[in-house]
Amino acid sequence: EYFRVIRYKAKFIKLLDGANIITVSQHLMDKYVPLLPHASIINIHNGVDQKKLMDSISEVDVQESWDVMFVGRVHKIKQVDHALHAFAQSGLTGRMAIIGDGPERGMVQQLISTLHLQDRVDFIGKVKNPAPYMVRAKCLVSSSFAEGTPMCIAEALLLGVLVVAYACSSGVKQQLSPPNLQQGLVPPQDKLELAKRINSVVNNPYTITSNDKDRLSMHTMYIKFMNLIP
Secondary structure, eight states, rough: HHHHHHHHHHHHHHHTTTTTTEESSHHHHHHHHHOOOSSSEEEEEOOBOHHHHHHHHGGGGOOOOOOEESSSSSSSOHHHHHHHHHHHHOOOOSEEEOOOTTTHHHHHHHHHHHOOOTTTTEEOOOOOOOOOHTTTEEEEEEEEOOSSSSSHHHHHHHHHHHHEEEOSSSHHHHHTTTTTGGGGEOOTHHHHHHHHEEEEEEEEOOOOOHHHHHHHHHHHHHHHHHHHHO
């Protein structure tokens, strides 16, 4: 493994040093810049097609509503257990939903029972389109140990759903960089602060502005790409 990493890195440098490169997250840019001193590297974050997203809400008729929602693969790196512990400690009296599936499902279901949340957590599982469910939540929680630039955060904000997230990557911090949205940023791995922030955001919602939505849109990404053309 050690020699594989060295060999791949050398080939990566030989192939791309001097090239024009677009990255989709600051995390990748931070890794590439020291490796490729002769390359021209810029960062353009992925955008979301807001019209398509809004139109997709009507695909499923969802009647339930939730205080908190988790959307993502039920995997160790996503730390669904942190989201559940935070919800249990938040003091909220509403419900939580989990959208997604994965190898940690059994552990998560056991934890729901251990925390006595069986009557307050809906494990919906994997769905083709989470938007109709997301729009019925007051808050999306992202409790990952590591992330790139998660699309579910951008989609939630474009749907007008508040986000509380561990500041585990430059991508997450960029998505929540405006001062009003920073109310949703939580120091990584701080479950107690995650619980407090969930309560605060649900009971005292911050504002998601039209500028916040424009910044994350497909149109903004399109303009940045078009500006590269002479």
